[in-house]
Amino acid sequence: MIDSQALQTLLEGVATGAIAPQQALEQLRYLDTETISDFARIDHHRQLRTGFPEVIWGQDKTTEQILTLFRAYAARNQAAIATRIEPDRIPRLQAQLPELTYDSIARIAALQPQLPQPQPGRLAVVSAGTSDLPVAEEAAVVAELWGFRVDRIRDVGVAGLHRLLAERSRLDQADVLIVVAGMEGALPSVIAGLVACPIIAVPTSVGYGASFQGLAALLSMLNSCAPGMGVVNIDNGFGAAQLAGRILRRLHRLGRSDDQ
Incomplete structure (x- = not known):
């Protein structure tokens, strides 16, 4: 998670004019990770840095690990995508997360709290x-x-x-x-x-x-x-x-x- 003292110092700098808003944004790009249980560290700010959010590789994770990761994203009202999810795992996932969608051909499960912003091209x-x-x-x-x-x-x-x-x-x-x-x-x-x-x-x-x-x-x-x-x-x-x-x-x- 973001270090609260570092974030407070950064925001105070913006409020006083010592730090420009764009400079603060650049610093925030590298702050926010979240340790999940004992197996993962979510990079919540990857989208801010690269333009695209982190995606869950599902093939080699247990169903419980995937559920834990989806819940972590849902707690922040963030969209989450998991690839290589076989169909036999979906009933258990959707029993815990009814809003989860699944494409059986692509083998992709997703949580989307809101529609994605339309992209160019x-x-x-x-x-x-x-x-x-x-x-x-x-x-x-x-x-x-x-x-x-x-x-x-x-x-x-x-x-x-x-x-x-x-x-x-x-x-x-x-x-x-x-x-x-x-x-x-x-x-x-x-x-x-x-x-x-x-x-x-x-x-x-x-x-x-x-x-x-x-x-x-x-x-x-x-x-x-x-x-x-x-x-x-x-x-x-x-x-x-x-x-x-x-x-x-x-x-x-x-x-x-x-x-x-």
């Missing part, structure tokens, strides 16, 4: 096949929970290239594209040769044995000859959503600066 999440949807939806749902507009373009893998070409207008409307593909991971390279916006490529652990749980797709994306594309780790839809959000916000800020 247009994000499109493109998935190669149905088996890539869990990772694509992780990206899309996280982005929506943060207030971004998301256009979903599904099942347009390179095995049927005409399906992708039929969506050219939607691709062109996006400010940032998240492109999710397994198998040989060719879809982001193809799209990178068609559009002008930044592309975030996400390899998935989908494919037969020689795909090596997504390693083949990852290497294909890293070795792409099409420029303008960045790559996140295998199955990392969440990371792709945050990177896309940072790009969109920065573009918006630069646009406002240009207008001034």
